[in-house]
Amino acid sequence: MPRTKNKAILFLLSVLPFWISAQEKSFFKAPDGRSIVSADLHIHTTFSDGSVWPNIRVEEALKEGLDLISITDHLEYQPHRADLPNPNRNRSFDIALGTAINSKLSVIRGAEITRSMPPGHINAVFIEDANKLLFPDDPRAGIEEANRQNGFVFWNHPNWEAQRKDGIARLDPMHVDLIEKKLLHGIEVVNFNTLSEEAIEIALENNLTMVGTSDVHKLTLWDFDIPQGGHRPMTFVLSKNNSPEEIKKSLFEGETVVWFKEMMIGKEKCLKDLIKANLTASSPNYKGDELIGKVVLKNHSANTLHLKYTGPYTFHKDGVIFKIDPYAEKSIDIKTLEIKSNLELPFELLNGIIGLKKYLNFKIITD
Ligand SMILES: [Zn+2]
Ligand SMILES: [Zn+2]
Incomplete structure (x- = not known):
C-alpha cells in the first residue's frame, strides 16, 4: 500500500522538524544566574480517566522537550476500575518514573483530589504517598495530608464551566480559609484550552503561584496541534538550579511564567526577567x-x-x-x-x- 506509506512519511516529515527543534533549543533562555524548568503538573493516564498508559506520557514529554512532569490521576474518580482495579494510587507515577529513568525528564509524584465545589479539584505534587491522600468523604482531609507531606497544592481549573456556570473563577469561603492557613499554594490560570484572567487576579491578590497545565487525557499530539507547531500549556519555573528541591522552593515562592498558545502569563517581575533574557x-x-x-x-x-x-x-x-x-x-x-x-x-x-x-x-x- 504505497499510498498509505507515502502519507505516513509525509506526516512524519511534518512532525519531525518541530520535535527536533524543541529538543535541541530551549523554549526560553533563563534569566542570568538562574535555571528555567519547563513543567506540566497536571496529566492523566488510564489509572484514572485518561486514555494512555503512563509510559506514553513520559515519551510525549521527552519528544516535546519538557524538563519535568507530574502524573496526577484522580484519586477518587476511577472510571476504568472494572478493567484496572488500581488499588495502589502511586502506580501510575511508579511506571512513569521507570520509563523516565536515565532520561533528561524528571517525574514527580502527584495526585488530583477530586471534589465538588467547594473546593473543586485540587492537585498535590511533590508528595510522598498518594494513597494517604484518599479520603472520599472529607473535602479537606486530603489537602491537609498533602500539606503534611510537604506537597505543593494548587486549585485546578477554578473557571471550569461544570463547576462555575459563568466561567468566572471566584473564591468560596473554604478557599479563603485554605489560603489563610497556607494549605493552598497555587492556582491554575490556564487549564487545557482555557485561560482565566480572574484566576490571575486571585493569584495576585492572595499571593498564590500561577500554574498552567495541559490536564491532558488523550494524546498531546492531538489536543494541542503539535504537528502544526502548537504546544501544550506549560509552567516555566524560574529556579536557582535544576534540583527538585530548588524547583519546589521556587514553586512555593511563585516564581513562574505560564505559556499558553502565544500568551505568556505571570507576575510582573517574573515575566519581565524572562522577557529581558x-x-x-x-x-x-x-x-x-x-x-x-x-x-x-x-x-x-x-x-x-x-x-x-x-x-x-x-x-x-x-x-x-x-x-x-x-x-x-x-x-x-x-x-x-x-x-x-x-x-x-x-x-x-x-x-x-x-x-x-x-x-x-x-x-x-x-x-
Ligand atoms: Zn480536574
Ligand atoms: Zn485533571
Missing part, C-alpha cells in the same frame, strides 16, 4: 550621514513576541506594533533625529499578561 537589541547603526538608526532585535525564545513600541520616536519602515517570530530577528529603522550610540527602547508586550487586562511594559537597552 529573551529579547536583545543591537546598538543603532547609521548609514552615511543619515539620522535613521537601524536596530536589530533578536527573539531568543520559541514564542512569537507581539510588541508595541511606546517611546517617543517613529519608525521609518514599520508601525509601532509588530511581531518577532520564534528564534528570529527583526530590523527596525528608528528616526532618532541625531546620532545615538545606544538607545533605551520601551515596549509593551501585547501577549504578556500580568493581570486582568494588564500587559507587561519593559525597556531594553541596546548593546
Whole structure:
C-alpha cells in the first residue's frame, strides 16, 4: 500500500522538524544566574480517566522537550476500575518514573483530589504517598495530608464551566480559609484550552503561584496541534538550579511564567526577567550621514513576541506594533533625529499578561 506509506512519511516529515527543534533549543533562555524548568503538573493516564498508559506520557514529554512532569490521576474518580482495579494510587507515577529513568525528564509524584465545589479539584505534587491522600468523604482531609507531606497544592481549573456556570473563577469561603492557613499554594490560570484572567487576579491578590497545565487525557499530539507547531500549556519555573528541591522552593515562592498558545502569563517581575533574557537589541547603526538608526532585535525564545513600541520616536519602515517570530530577528529603522550610540527602547508586550487586562511594559537597552 504505497499510498498509505507515502502519507505516513509525509506526516512524519511534518512532525519531525518541530520535535527536533524543541529538543535541541530551549523554549526560553533563563534569566542570568538562574535555571528555567519547563513543567506540566497536571496529566492523566488510564489509572484514572485518561486514555494512555503512563509510559506514553513520559515519551510525549521527552519528544516535546519538557524538563519535568507530574502524573496526577484522580484519586477518587476511577472510571476504568472494572478493567484496572488500581488499588495502589502511586502506580501510575511508579511506571512513569521507570520509563523516565536515565532520561533528561524528571517525574514527580502527584495526585488530583477530586471534589465538588467547594473546593473543586485540587492537585498535590511533590508528595510522598498518594494513597494517604484518599479520603472520599472529607473535602479537606486530603489537602491537609498533602500539606503534611510537604506537597505543593494548587486549585485546578477554578473557571471550569461544570463547576462555575459563568466561567468566572471566584473564591468560596473554604478557599479563603485554605489560603489563610497556607494549605493552598497555587492556582491554575490556564487549564487545557482555557485561560482565566480572574484566576490571575486571585493569584495576585492572595499571593498564590500561577500554574498552567495541559490536564491532558488523550494524546498531546492531538489536543494541542503539535504537528502544526502548537504546544501544550506549560509552567516555566524560574529556579536557582535544576534540583527538585530548588524547583519546589521556587514553586512555593511563585516564581513562574505560564505559556499558553502565544500568551505568556505571570507576575510582573517574573515575566519581565524572562522577557529581558529573551529579547536583545543591537546598538543603532547609521548609514552615511543619515539620522535613521537601524536596530536589530533578536527573539531568543520559541514564542512569537507581539510588541508595541511606546517611546517617543517613529519608525521609518514599520508601525509601532509588530511581531518577532520564534528564534528570529527583526530590523527596525528608528528616526532618532541625531546620532545615538545606544538607545533605551520601551515596549509593551501585547501577549504578556500580568493581570486582568494588564500587559507587561519593559525597556531594553541596546548593546
Ligand atoms: Zn480536574
Ligand atoms: Zn485533571
